[in-house]
Amino acid sequence: MSNKNEDSVVLTDFLSKFQLKISDYQRPYIWNFTQFLKLYKDLIDYKTNQEDSTPLYYLGNIILVKNNNGEYDIIDGQQRITSLLMLANLLDQKEVFGCNKDLEITSTISKDNIKVNASYFRHYITGNLEKIKFENINITYIIAENQDQAFKFYTTLNTSGKRLNGLDIVKPFHLQAVDKEKQEEKARLFEEYQFSNSLLDNIIKISLRIRYWVGFPFRDFPRNHVDSWKEILPEEFANIEMQSGHDYKYATVVEEKGISITPDFTYQINQPLYKGENAIHYLIYWGQLWMKIEKKLKSEIFDKLDKLKGVEFHKEYYEMALLCYASKYGEKAIEDECFTEIAKVLFKVCFYTRLTKPCSKISIQKKEEENQLLKRILYAFDRNEIINYCSDFFDESTLKDSEKITTGRIQAFKDSFGYKNKNYKQPFFNQ
Template sequence: MTVQVATCSAAQLFSECLHPGASFSADAIVSNGGVTVVGMLIIPEYQRPYCWQDRQLDGLLQDIESHTQRNAELPYYLGSLILHQDGGKLNIIDGQQRITTLALMACLFDPGLPLVEGLVYEHPISQQQIKHNLRWLRDRLDLVRNWIDFNQLQFTLVITQSEDDAYRFFETQNTGGVRLGGPDIIKAHHLRAVDKLHQPQFARQWEAMGSLDSTVSALLKGRYWQGVKPRKLPPHNQQKRIRDCIVSELAQGTGEGDDIAYGRIRRQFGPAGDVRHQADQQGYEVRQPLNAGINSIRYLAYFQGLHKRYWQQPDLAHLREYQQFVEWVKGLSGCGYLEKLYEACLLLYISQFGENQLEPAAKKLFRVVYSRRVSNQKSVRENSIPAFVRDYPVLDWIAASYTPEQCFAFLDGFTLKVDSGNLDKNGVKRRFMDAVCKQFGLQLDAGQYESGFASALHQKIVGERM
């Protein structure tokens, strides 16, 4: 691993590239063992858009003002910049948001100055944010001039000769501003695995996906909570540990190879030996192995599409009952942790069976997953969900089934139990049971909930008496 590390001021960093027609030179900045780094700052195609907003700009100015008032003689530290030297270019692996913001300030200091030559912004989000931030900074130009001195803004430069080494640093960084989430990091991992000719195409495909947070959360549950290779997921408020899980599972844990999708195929053999093939879905499966690059990008795009189509924004005229049911499920209160498990179950089912018997599957899955709402005395805690999945491996029931009927046999065999606590109060549990009775048309008085709710719901969804 060849890595050069040095400190420099923003003035040094921009010393030549802030003049029209000049290229960036780091001759006076970085020298390690006689090796000199020279290049032009470049934003790679696969970087996320420039997205700093008013909050980040205001926070930066206030931090610098507060620092300068207390320690006027000391520079303000802006963190590290991770750069990959590629011939005559220095690709910005981490630091684009800060460098772009400083470049905007420099343009305001000298209105005739163009942006840094290598800092090209083609994404509409970047272009709109640059326009907005220029106006925001111009409205506060006196404040910017008073507190921004490029000679007093200091960076640590980390320059690598290997792109992989640069991303190893990047994946462990926690920088200021808009903190990177897991999907941002795995984006960089997979786009750099795509050959350069096709990088712009897949970078645009990634950006078109929008926020992947909810989809990735469901996929992690489907992949982590399994009997063969069980793994723990951190609580939702431990963001760094969740990010590490995303990077491990959907980036570092991927292999090398082609874009491959796995799926169940039925082969029907005729009397003459003829064979007919049929598959319920033509995409990827939740738990399948993944390869870096195009395979993982298309896998995520596929499930992002499924998640939007069947959960986030369903518009399914041919599955009207299913759509109405999931819209009702999403409106239930006090069931947030159960809803996340339910999303994972639906994605796993659809990835195997497509729309085959999807409406009854949604209701059967509901009976199992949401049983925690009535089997608990009070609230449903987050740590009770993985414990429930260990005791009743609903995700494995789906994954192990070859047909919807086989899956339904597992689900229908589940025994729902009602805890008697808090049934006489107008709490979350009671309101949930009232809503279920109304949705399924269960003719029960409140006094019958403990003795009759489970059997009535079983008969309504399963179609037989307990």
């Protein structure tokens, strides 16, 4: 990065120099009133305690990229910039806007959150509102040469004060690769699921683990610590070298006596992904399919599972198995009468390690590497293979000595989950 593309300036000069745009592919404005008010109070406290030798109030990095209209898309910093422009408006300091008097906010979520914060501010901050010295706010702006470079800066230099989740990292990269006329449509698809229930973020985490564990070779999955999370997500879901313009689905063709049967083409959970619409449609498809799975299994499994404690790693493993099954047999398989019974069988295998010894995320990963349940599901020719494997899995004669199940552990599992083996019942599923 050359010096001409990076500089440190005061906010008023920055807003006068750059006409800013918040693109549709950016996450919406999501600061709550607590965050908004903290920024205001910090700036007032800074002004009150400022002395001649006090350095300027440093707001952090702002990452920009110039678009074809001569405007500058904000890649990182929109939460802070939007909040400051709101404060300037609420405090009647509109001269701060510079060339951004007409900054457009298109996201419905952003508009709603802006209205809420402005309303709370007017309600709780009464009397003579103290002005902010915007000319004493210092920022460092970085102008990326293109969207891919901006995305790289975004994932490594994020300074918004809120940890990036998986969707925050993946979403902007793929939306900016979509044709301009489609960006708003695709952004609204993401917006529908992004903040109401974290659905797509969970799909990213589950599918990413599957892609690590069913690949050749089996790969250890790095948990989502800040550094590793930012490295593996772009590599798997947003690789800069991946081509755009493709939107592939896959199906298995079965032929008998010259007659071919081709199931519906769908997005496969472990398929290669291409930049832009392919990755976007993949995530939306699996998000919608997961909602159908949850609805189908709600009363039989998930309502009961929600009451259990200390099983979060088993639950993740179970979710992976269900998605692999849906990937193998398609959306119609979820509506089959046998789906609930197969889901119960998979449940027992995924929660099996709870019987033999205390479990951790590492022990579950090692057990999958050894047993390869997910690969067995994805590469099974028919569902009976999966059922037979799961049934044989609990044959005591095949267990290692270290895996023998003590009477106490059997009773504990029976009381909590249910375990169909030998002469006792399945209280988890029959209670």
